[in-house]
Amino acid sequence: IAGITQAPTSQILAAGRRMTLRCTQDMRHNAMYWYRQDLGLGLRLIHYSNTAGTTGKGEVPDGYSVSRANTDDFPLTLASAVPSQTSVYFCASSPEGGAGANVLTFGAGSRLTVL
Amino acid sequence: GQNIDQPTEMTATEGAIVQINCTYQTSGFNGLFWYQQHAGEAPTFLSYNVLDGLEEKGRFSSFLSRSKGYSYLLLKELQMKDSASYLCVPKDGNYQLIWGAGTKLIIKP
Numbered sequence: 001i002a003g004i005t006q007a008p009t010s011q012i013l014a015a016g017r018r019m020t021l022r023c024t025q026d027m028r029h030n031a032m033y034w035y036r037q038d039l040g041l042g043l044r045l046i047h048y049s050n051t052a053g054t055t056g057k058g059e060v061p062d063g064y065s066v067s068r069a070n071t072d073d074f075p076l077t078l079a080s081a082v083p084s085q086t087s088v089y090f091c092a093s094s095p096e097g098g099a100g101a102n103v104l105t106f107g108a109g110s111r112l113t114v115l
Numbered sequence: 116g117q118n119i120d121q122p123t124e125m126t127a128t129e130g131a132i133v134q135i136n137c138t139y140q141t142s143g144f145n146g147l148f149w150y151q152q153h154a155g156e157a158p159t160f161l162s163y164n165v166l167d168g169l170e171e172k173g174r175f176s177s178f179l180s181r182s183k184g185y186s187y188l189l190l191k192e193l194q195m196k197d198s199a200s201y202l203c204v205p206k207d208g209n210y211q212l213i214w215g216a217g218t219k220l221i222i223k224p
Contacts, residue, residue, distance in 0.1 A: 035214075042119075042202070042214030043158070090157055098210045099145060101165065106157035 002027050004107035006091050012113045013081050021076045021110045023091035031097035032074040033058075033104070034066060036087040043090065049074060050097035081114045088112075117141045119215035121203050126221045127193055135188045135201050135218050143208015149177050149188045150202040152217065158202060161188070190220075198222045 007022045030051045035043040045058030049068040063085060065077045078085055089110045094102035120138045127133040146165035150158040164170055164179035176189040188201055202217040
């Protein structure tokens with residue numbers, strides 16, 4: 001089934017630990033995104049990539065890094081997790097970034113708790 | 116600043132019609148999306164408007180007035196499965212999507 005796979009589904013992590021959230025899509029979409037969603041707030045963009053080999057910072061990039069070595073994979077790394085990074089993380093993709101009706105397809109989300 | 120204004124919560128009856136209003140202020144405008152998000156799940160695409168007017172898609176319709184910074188989502192023949200949050204998401208002049216907290220719609224039998 002075409003779509004986006006995120007892993008892990010859920011994780012409890014000690015503060016200070018390093019964590020990578022994985023995201024893989026099989027739709028050959030050029031653009032990929034990482035969002036976090038906190039209770040009562042809208043989605044906030046962490047990092048994005050408009051094409052393989054390029055990445056950009058979103059609204060809340062501090063404490064996170066990404067890479068885009070190929071079209072399909074877009075991992076998000078927390079170098080040293082802090083409790084404020086407790087959130088639900090959504091990976092998304094769209095055919096292109098930028099202009100037009102580039103509809104986002106989302107993964108199921110990764111629920112991260114930092115203690 | 117950029118902002119979106121939607122009701123926090125609405126309640127409607129199964130089989131009825133409900134209209135969810137959205138007003139927005141953005142720096143430039145390049146279209147507006149509506150997404151549906153069930154509790155504990157990811158958002159899914161409902162509609163996209165870039166020109167003024169009504170877009171109809173089955174039981175769901177979306178309207179846009181660019182001059183008024185206004186959109187609405189109309190849901191007809193409500194079903195219990197329509198209980199979800201509805202997110203009005205404009206795209207600004209830099210092609211960035213602006214996400215608000217959305218409207219939580221509760222459907223009662």
